[in-house]
Amino acid sequence: MQTGVTTPPIDYTRAIAELVDKMPVERAAQVYDFACFLQSQSARIEPGGQDGDDWLNDTEEQMRAEDALWDEAYARHHNEFAALAEAARAEIRTNMTQPMFDEHGELAVDELIHHS
Numbered sequence: 001m002q003t004g005v006t007t008p009p010i011d012y013t014r015a016i017a018e019l020v021d022k023m024p025v026e027r028a029a030q031v032y033d034f035a036c037f038l039q040s041q042s043a044r045i046e047p048g049g050q051d052g053d054d055w056l057n058d059t060e061e062q063m064r065a066e067d068a069l070w071d072e073a074y075a076r077h078h079n080e081f082a083a084l085a086e087a088a089r090a091e092i093r094t095n096m097t098q099p100m101f102d103e104h105g106e107l108a109v110d111e112l113i114h115h116s
Helices: 012-021 025-042 060-076 078-093 109-115
Strands: none
């Protein structure tokens, strides 16, 4: 049942510009970087929904089958996963972990790469 009420189209350019205008420069730069990333990704998306998001339209049966595959893989490699989890807990206990973010809240990618 349609009510006849329609939502006016959103002017995304204006809406995003208004949001970015209220942000600190560092945050605005992150929005710009993300928009550039999205633009570069759209060139890789193939027509016809073959963009890697097909799983979003999986049937319940397909999802159950995939869950079964993951459960089987987990069971088959349970000892390896348990060893990895224990190694991670040991690193935490001995303060051998590296921070994921720097003091500005930025992802500490360079630090992670240089310390590995």
